[in-house]
């Protein structure tokens with residue numbers, strides 16, 4: 001336990017405070033010795049045993065021999081509790097102060113000594129209950145401090161120490177510096193210390209008990225004689241080794257001596273009182289265990305104190321077990337679902353559905369023609385997929401997909417997963433291609449400069465006319481970006497002019513080639529982005545279907561019955577999507593407003609519109625691709641006509657708008 005506020009002493013102890021060289025406070029005090037006299041038990045009463053002891057006051061007990069008139073000498077102790085005294089009072093006045101000393105960081109020991117059936121266990125049980133209750137109460141009332149509570153239970157039997165909480169661990173070894181704070185002791189009957197006539201097992205047991213109890217009485221007797229009473233034989237028994245600090249050492253100790261009032265036990269009671277008289281002379285030097293307190297404080301501060309580690313390990317095991325259970329439950333659930341599915345299918349067959357029923361349709365229609373193919377990877381070595389081709393493929397997929405609606409959520413979920421995968425691949429590809437554009441631009445710029453420079457050098461090194469007298473020396477590709485060439489000597493103006501024209505032409509060619517390449521990659525990127533958007537939309541559609549189907553299933557609606565009803569809803573969504581796309585394409589192709597209005601008025605989303613919409617879409621896609629190709633083509637390959645056609649459209653549209 002960590003130090004807390006010291007409890008107020010309940011019994012008046014003779015305590016002399018002094019200091020150690022280390023500065024910690026040492027409290028010298030005598031062992032607190034009390035005597036508890038129990039009532040006559042039934043057996044004693046049955047035998048008409050006589051009460052031989054009187055409690056004169058709270059501190060004094062005297063042998064009152066019923067057969068003699070004159071009482072013998074009284075015994076005085078810190079407290080004497082009569083037969084009617086409650087254990088609560090014994091605790092309050094004979095143990096509490098010591099018990100709570102542990103909360104201040106001191107060692108504290110409370111033990112009961114007395115003959116068999118004198119009430120040791122009866123008393124210690126009450127003391128333990130009260131002490132534990134007070135300790136927890138103290139912790140509760142001291143929220144500003146942290147406490148570490150450790151509990152252990154040991155038994156010494158035949159000089160063997162056993163951990164009562166881990167009996168299978170075998171006998172324990174005692175360490176000298178075992179640092180303890182509070183060790184509550186219930187001893188064996190004190191009369192065994194004098195039983196020397198036993199034989200066999202009892203002899204062995206008796207001799208060990210003798211050793212422990214005899215050593216205890218010897219230690220107490222020696223200690224009571226003062227500190228100069230010579231060697232104290234703590235090491236002669238396990239009990240005294242364990243209690244070494246408690247007897248004349250660094251601890252606060254309370255001994256409760258329990259006695260029987262019966263005349264028949266008078267000799268044993270005298271022995272007990274004699275032991276108690278010696279014990280009350282023993283002086284202890286209790287001090288706060290700074291070392292132990294520091295160790296516990298460090299343990300509390302450490303991120304994972306040892307006591308927490310074991311709790312965490314236990315929790316981890318529990319989590320693992322729960323995970324295992326969850327996995328098993330999931331497997332069971334999946335099995336149940338598949339069983340349900342097969343029952344459903346059997347039902348459908350029973351109803352007379354043909355083999356191409358909804359499930360078949362779903363499987364057929366939800367599989368993309370190119371589902372298993374990965375997204376084409378564009379690289380400098382592979383040509384960019386023509387936009388119209390990809391578009392066409394996408395359209396085909398969309399048409400197939402929209403023509404039938406799935407009725408199986410698990411299949412739809414699979415489709416969504418596939419879409420997500422394709423979407424991710426496309427996204428990655430778009431990013432990669434965008435990066436490539438950048439690299440391409442840089443590379444081509446550098447390559448163009450380099451090749452230009454080399455060509456220039458070649459041109460000037462090989463005279464194209466006999467009249468050329470000079471040589472052209474290009475010092476650096478960047479030295480003259482305009483392509484002008486300086487000779488070491490003045491050449492003829494005609495030759496110079498011819499070289500400059502050639503260089504300019506080549507530079508333009510390089511530039512055009514580079515731009516063309518970049519445009520093609522850019523259009524690829526745009527296309528990929530469009531595909532990603534489309535896939536998102538398709539995914540959204542599928543999700544809507546899943547949700548709708550799950551709702552239907554919950555409501556107990558037969559899937560077979562509502563498949564046809566779900567078609568119009570899908571067409572409505574597709575129609576909206578296509579209409580938006582057509583409007584966008586009209587805009588890109590600079591279509592007249594009249595044309596757009598006609599489209600808007602003609603197509604209302606009726607099922608019969610489906611085929612016309614599809615034709616219109618294909619037409620516009622082709623046109624848009626065509627214009628885009630024209631716009632991207634090298635000016636050298638273009639006549640004036642297509643560009644003029646586009647510009648005429650733009651002009652007409654502008655006029656129309658103004659009108």
Ligand SMILES: Nc1ncnc2c1ncn2[C@@H]1O[C@H](COP(=O)(O)OP(=O)(O)OP(=O)(O)O)[C@@H](O)[C@H]1O
Pocket residue numbers: 037038039041083114115116117118119120121122123187188189258
């Ligand atoms: N103060 C008391 N008031 C009433 N009954 C008591 C008191 N002390 C002991 N007894 C009773 O006497 C009997 C013996 O008590 P207990 O077992 O505590 O003795 P013990 O000293 O521990 O014996 P042992 O040495 O054999 O363990 C029990 O039945 C117990 O309830």
